[in-house]
Amino acid sequence: QQQVKQSPQSLIVQKGGISIINCAYENTAFDYFPWYQQFPGKGPALLIAIRPDVSEKKEGRFTISFNKSAKQFSLHIMDSQPGDSATYFCAASIKNNFNKFYFGSGTKLNVKP
Protein backbone atom coordinates (compact mmCIF):
# COMPACT_ATOMS: atom_id res chain seq x y z
CA GLN A 1 0.00 0.00 0.00
CA GLN A 2 1.48 3.28 -1.13
CA GLN A 3 1.84 5.74 1.73
CA VAL A 4 1.94 8.81 -0.51
CA LYS A 5 -0.25 9.08 -3.61
CA GLN A 6 0.85 11.45 -6.36
CA SER A 7 -0.96 12.81 -9.39
CA PRO A 8 -0.92 13.32 -12.28
CA GLN A 9 1.42 10.69 -13.65
CA SER A 10 2.44 13.04 -16.47
CA LEU A 11 1.91 16.70 -17.23
CA ILE A 12 2.43 18.85 -20.30
CA VAL A 13 2.61 22.62 -19.79
CA GLN A 14 3.41 25.46 -22.13
CA LYS A 15 6.43 27.63 -21.40
CA GLY A 16 5.42 30.36 -18.99
CA GLY A 17 2.51 28.38 -17.59
CA ILE A 18 1.92 27.03 -14.10
CA SER A 19 2.66 23.38 -13.36
CA ILE A 20 0.72 21.85 -10.48
CA ILE A 21 1.45 18.44 -8.96
CA ASN A 22 -0.58 17.01 -6.12
CA CYS A 23 0.11 14.54 -3.35
CA ALA A 24 -2.04 13.00 -0.65
CA TYR A 25 -1.21 10.94 2.42
CA GLU A 26 -3.04 9.10 5.18
CA ASN A 27 -0.50 8.80 7.98
CA THR A 28 -0.96 11.77 10.33
CA ALA A 29 2.44 11.05 11.87
CA PHE A 30 4.14 12.46 8.78
CA ASP A 31 6.01 15.60 9.75
CA TYR A 32 8.22 16.57 6.84
CA PHE A 33 7.25 16.84 3.17
CA PRO A 34 10.01 17.35 0.61
CA TRP A 35 9.80 17.55 -3.16
CA TYR A 36 12.54 16.09 -5.30
CA GLN A 37 13.40 16.74 -8.94
CA GLN A 38 14.99 13.99 -11.00
CA PHE A 39 16.53 14.26 -14.47
CA PRO A 40 17.16 11.13 -16.58
CA GLY A 41 20.24 9.27 -15.43
CA LYS A 42 20.54 11.34 -12.28
CA GLY A 43 19.58 10.88 -8.67
CA PRO A 44 16.74 12.86 -7.09
CA ALA A 45 17.69 16.39 -6.00
CA LEU A 46 15.91 18.20 -3.18
CA LEU A 47 13.84 21.09 -4.53
CA ILE A 48 11.86 22.43 -1.59
CA ALA A 49 10.38 21.06 1.63
CA ILE A 50 7.68 21.99 4.13
CA ARG A 51 6.62 21.07 7.66
CA PRO A 52 2.93 20.90 8.67
CA ASP A 53 3.07 24.00 10.87
CA VAL A 54 2.92 26.24 7.79
CA SER A 55 0.43 26.25 4.92
CA GLU A 56 2.72 27.54 2.22
CA LYS A 57 6.40 27.84 1.42
CA LYS A 58 7.87 29.63 -1.56
CA GLU A 59 11.36 29.46 -3.00
CA GLY A 60 11.80 31.32 -6.25
CA ARG A 61 9.38 29.91 -8.82
CA PHE A 62 8.54 26.90 -6.65
CA THR A 63 5.77 26.92 -4.04
CA ILE A 64 4.48 24.17 -1.78
CA SER A 65 0.88 24.48 -0.59
CA PHE A 66 -0.03 22.33 2.40
CA ASN A 67 -3.51 21.43 3.62
CA LYS A 68 -3.17 19.60 6.92
CA SER A 69 -6.88 18.87 7.39
CA ALA A 70 -7.18 17.38 3.92
CA LYS A 71 -3.81 15.63 4.22
CA GLN A 72 -2.77 16.98 0.87
CA PHE A 73 0.12 19.03 -0.43
CA SER A 74 1.02 20.31 -3.83
CA LEU A 75 3.92 21.75 -5.79
CA HIS A 76 3.34 24.78 -7.99
CA ILE A 77 5.96 25.76 -10.55
CA MET A 78 5.33 29.29 -11.76
CA ASP A 79 6.55 30.52 -15.15
CA SER A 80 7.47 26.95 -16.13
CA GLN A 81 10.53 26.65 -18.36
CA PRO A 82 11.72 23.86 -20.70
CA GLY A 83 14.60 23.32 -18.28
CA ASP A 84 12.03 22.32 -15.65
CA SER A 85 11.18 19.23 -17.71
CA ALA A 86 11.96 16.37 -15.33
CA THR A 87 10.26 13.87 -13.05
CA TYR A 88 9.06 15.27 -9.73
CA PHE A 89 8.56 13.21 -6.60
CA CYS A 90 6.80 14.19 -3.42
CA ALA A 91 7.82 12.44 -0.23
CA ALA A 92 6.95 12.26 3.44
CA SER A 93 8.80 11.39 6.58
CA ILE A 94 7.42 10.22 9.90
CA LYS A 95 7.70 12.47 12.95
CA ASN A 96 10.91 11.84 14.90
CA ASN A 97 11.95 9.32 12.29
CA PHE A 98 13.90 10.89 9.49
CA ASN A 99 15.42 7.53 8.79
CA LYS A 100 13.41 7.00 5.64
CA PHE A 101 11.25 8.81 3.18
CA TYR A 102 8.09 7.48 1.61
CA PHE A 103 8.03 8.64 -2.00
CA GLY A 104 5.14 9.18 -4.38
CA SER A 105 5.20 7.46 -7.76
CA GLY A 106 6.38 10.56 -9.61
CA THR A 107 5.09 13.06 -12.17
CA LYS A 108 6.84 13.43 -15.49
CA LEU A 109 6.67 17.10 -16.46
CA ASN A 110 7.21 18.25 -20.03
CA VAL A 111 7.35 21.99 -20.58
CA LYS A 112 6.80 22.85 -24.24
CA PRO A 113 8.76 25.79 -25.65
Next chain:
Amino acid sequence: DTGVSQDPRHKITKRGQNVTFRCDPISEHNRLYWYRQTLGQGPEFLTYFQNEAQLEKSRLLSDRFSAERPKGSFSTLEIQRTEQGDSAMYLCASSLGTGSPQHFGDGTRLSIL
Protein backbone atom coordinates in the same frame (compact mmCIF):
# COMPACT_ATOMS: atom_id res chain seq x y z
CA ASP B 1 32.02 18.21 -6.56
CA THR B 2 31.80 16.58 -3.14
CA GLY B 3 28.35 15.07 -3.49
CA VAL B 4 27.33 11.46 -2.93
CA SER B 5 29.29 9.16 -5.21
CA GLN B 6 28.16 5.71 -6.36
CA ASP B 7 30.09 3.06 -8.20
CA PRO B 8 29.60 1.49 -10.65
CA ARG B 9 27.02 3.55 -12.54
CA HIS B 10 25.85 0.53 -14.50
CA LYS B 11 26.11 -3.18 -13.79
CA ILE B 12 24.98 -5.96 -16.10
CA THR B 13 25.12 -9.47 -14.75
CA LYS B 14 23.65 -12.90 -15.28
CA ARG B 15 20.95 -14.27 -13.04
CA GLY B 16 22.42 -16.06 -10.07
CA GLN B 17 25.58 -13.99 -9.86
CA ASN B 18 26.55 -11.83 -6.89
CA VAL B 19 26.98 -8.08 -7.25
CA THR B 20 28.34 -5.39 -4.95
CA PHE B 21 27.78 -1.65 -5.14
CA ARG B 22 29.66 1.09 -3.35
CA CYS B 23 28.49 4.43 -2.01
CA ASP B 24 30.68 7.26 -0.77
CA PRO B 25 28.57 9.77 1.17
CA ILE B 26 29.24 13.46 1.63
CA SER B 27 32.21 13.47 4.00
CA GLU B 28 30.66 15.00 7.13
CA HIS B 29 27.36 13.14 6.83
CA ASN B 30 26.85 10.49 9.50
CA ARG B 31 23.63 9.06 8.07
CA LEU B 32 23.54 6.90 4.97
CA TYR B 33 20.53 5.39 3.21
CA TRP B 34 19.95 2.90 0.43
CA TYR B 35 16.87 3.03 -1.78
CA ARG B 36 15.71 1.04 -4.78
CA GLN B 37 13.94 2.67 -7.71
CA THR B 38 12.19 0.73 -10.45
CA LEU B 39 11.11 2.27 -13.76
CA GLY B 40 8.27 4.74 -13.36
CA GLN B 41 8.25 4.56 -9.58
CA GLY B 42 9.58 6.58 -6.71
CA PRO B 43 12.51 5.38 -4.62
CA GLU B 44 11.72 2.71 -2.00
CA PHE B 45 13.61 2.63 1.27
CA LEU B 46 15.89 -0.36 1.81
CA THR B 47 18.11 0.38 4.80
CA TYR B 48 19.69 3.10 6.91
CA PHE B 49 22.98 3.55 8.77
CA GLN B 50 23.93 5.99 11.46
CA ASN B 51 27.71 5.97 11.42
CA GLU B 52 28.61 2.27 11.20
CA ALA B 53 25.42 0.97 12.80
CA GLN B 54 22.66 -0.38 10.57
CA LEU B 55 19.59 0.85 12.41
CA GLU B 56 16.71 0.01 10.13
CA LYS B 57 15.99 -2.47 7.35
CA SER B 58 12.98 -2.66 5.07
CA ARG B 59 11.12 -5.89 4.48
CA LEU B 60 12.18 -5.38 0.86
CA LEU B 61 15.70 -6.28 1.96
CA SER B 62 15.55 -10.07 1.67
CA ASP B 63 18.26 -12.31 3.08
CA ARG B 64 20.01 -12.16 -0.30
CA PHE B 65 20.77 -8.50 0.37
CA SER B 66 23.42 -7.28 2.80
CA ALA B 67 24.71 -3.81 3.47
CA GLU B 68 27.69 -2.65 5.44
CA ARG B 69 29.26 0.60 6.43
CA PRO B 70 32.61 -0.18 8.02
CA LYS B 71 34.11 2.68 10.01
CA GLY B 72 31.08 4.81 9.27
CA SER B 73 32.42 6.06 5.97
CA PHE B 74 31.60 4.41 2.64
CA SER B 75 28.94 1.73 2.36
CA THR B 76 28.52 -1.37 0.24
CA LEU B 77 25.33 -3.12 -0.82
CA GLU B 78 25.69 -6.74 -1.90
CA ILE B 79 23.06 -8.81 -3.65
CA GLN B 80 23.66 -12.55 -3.71
CA ARG B 81 22.14 -14.95 -6.24
CA THR B 82 20.60 -12.15 -8.26
CA GLU B 83 17.11 -12.57 -9.70
CA GLN B 84 15.32 -10.85 -12.57
CA GLY B 85 13.28 -8.84 -10.09
CA ASP B 86 16.43 -7.26 -8.71
CA SER B 87 16.79 -5.18 -11.88
CA ALA B 88 16.45 -1.59 -10.71
CA MET B 89 18.31 1.60 -9.92
CA TYR B 90 19.96 1.43 -6.51
CA LEU B 91 20.26 4.86 -4.95
CA CYS B 92 22.37 5.94 -2.02
CA ALA B 93 21.69 9.08 0.01
CA SER B 94 23.34 10.74 2.98
CA SER B 95 22.38 13.37 5.51
CA LEU B 96 23.87 15.28 8.42
CA GLY B 97 21.31 14.15 10.97
CA THR B 98 17.70 14.36 12.06
CA GLY B 99 15.86 17.08 10.19
CA SER B 100 18.56 17.44 7.56
CA PRO B 101 17.69 16.77 3.92
CA GLN B 102 18.85 13.60 2.23
CA HIS B 103 21.26 14.12 -0.66
CA PHE B 104 21.17 11.43 -3.33
CA GLY B 105 23.84 10.01 -5.55
CA ASP B 106 23.18 9.26 -9.23
CA GLY B 107 22.62 5.59 -8.53
CA THR B 108 23.79 2.24 -9.84
CA ARG B 109 21.58 0.78 -12.54
CA LEU B 110 21.49 -3.03 -12.26
CA SER B 111 20.38 -5.14 -15.20
CA ILE B 112 19.93 -8.88 -14.79
CA LEU B 113 20.20 -10.96 -17.97
